[in-house]
Amino acid sequence: MASLIRTENITRSFPSGDGQEIQVLKGLTLDIPAGKLTLLKGRSGSGKTTLMNILGALDPPTSGRIWFGEEELTAMSEEARGKLRxxxxxxxxxxxxxxPMMNAYENVEFALRLAGSRENWRERTMECLKIVGLSQRADHMPQEMSGGEQQRVAIARAIAHKPDVIFADEPTAELDTHTGLQVVRIFKELCSNEGITIVMTTHDTGLMDIGDRVYELEDGAIIHAE
Ligand SMILES: Nc1ncnc2c1ncn2[C@@H]1O[C@H](COP(=O)(O)OP(=O)(O)OP(=O)(O)O)[C@@H](O)[C@H]1O
Ligand SMILES: [Mg+2]
Structure with missing residues (x-):
């Protein structure tokens, strides 16, 4: 499997308050396969969100290197990193x-505006709502939709500007099992039909079979990969 993102020995430390440092990520070397669904699992506090924020170029690692495609993320200026993100x-x-004041359509279109997309906004917005199965809900306000429907609008919004990769942090945590599974199915379809790479964290052990790649974290280290 070709990889979209590769890391080499990344660490992340935070000041602990008493002048010490706590190392939250302890030298992670991993790769995220392109066009596939990767799951990050592990207990609360194991470092999933910290890792995801680093892979998603929101936060730099304390040490180690990251490549995004051919480009080295850890060698970029903050401005270049923001642009890539x-x-x-x-x-x-x-x-x-x-x-809350915008309907489903407006929420998705707003993301296209923010990204400065050159796509036809109306067409692309309707296309994304269709991908998540919500064409009929375009004019519904968030409070008129179920949690699962709202999460699907959020997915439509995340894919609108045609990113290479989507990072989803516990996107199913507030949904029941059935609805959570629906959301994960949409992710799978995005991988196979649109070629998007997806990285998702989850606590839900029932979802593990669905990942093309699964990394299990414990105490800031990878203890299992498959
Ligand atoms: N900004 C920060 N400053 C200090 N410590 C932090 C910071 N961010 C995270 N940590 C610590 O890093 C560890 C890992 O946190 P992280 O949020 O990555 O865990 P997680 O696996 O996402 O947990 P959860 O499943 O509860 O979301 C925790 O012990 C947390 O307290
Ligand atoms: Mg987390």
Missing amino acids: RRRIGFVFQSVALI
Whole structure:
């Protein structure tokens, strides 16, 4: 499998308050296969979100190197990193952060505006709502939709600017098993039909079979990869 992102021995430390440092990521070497679904699992506090923020170019590692395609993320200026993030990366979070005053259509279109997309906004917005199965809900407000539907709008919004990769941090945590599975199925379809790379963290052991690649973290280290 060709990889989209590769890391070499990345660490992340945070100041602990008493002048010491706590090392949260302890030298991770991994690769994220292109066009596939990768799952990051592990207990609360094992470092999943910290790793995801680093892979998603939101936060730099304390040491180690990261490549995004051919480019070395850890060698870029902050400005170049921000540009890469806006153009090539999309995020989906645990609590759906749709803008409450905007309907589904407007929430997705707004993301295209922000990304400065050159696509036809109307066409691309409707296309993304269709991909997540919500064409009929374009004019619904967030509070008129179920949690699963809102999360699907958030996915439509994350893919609108055609990123190479989507990072989804516990996107199913607030959904029931059935609805969570629906969201993961949409991710699988995005991989196979649109060629998007997806990285998702989860606690849900029922979802593990669905990942093309699974990394298990414990205490900031990879203890299992398959
Ligand atoms: N900004 C920060 N400053 C200090 N410590 C931090 C910071 N961010 C994370 N940590 C610590 O790093 C460890 C890993 O946190 P992280 O959020 O990555 O875990 P997680 O695996 O995502 O957990 P969860 O499943 O609960 O979301 C925790 O012990 C946390 O307290
Ligand atoms: Mg987390």
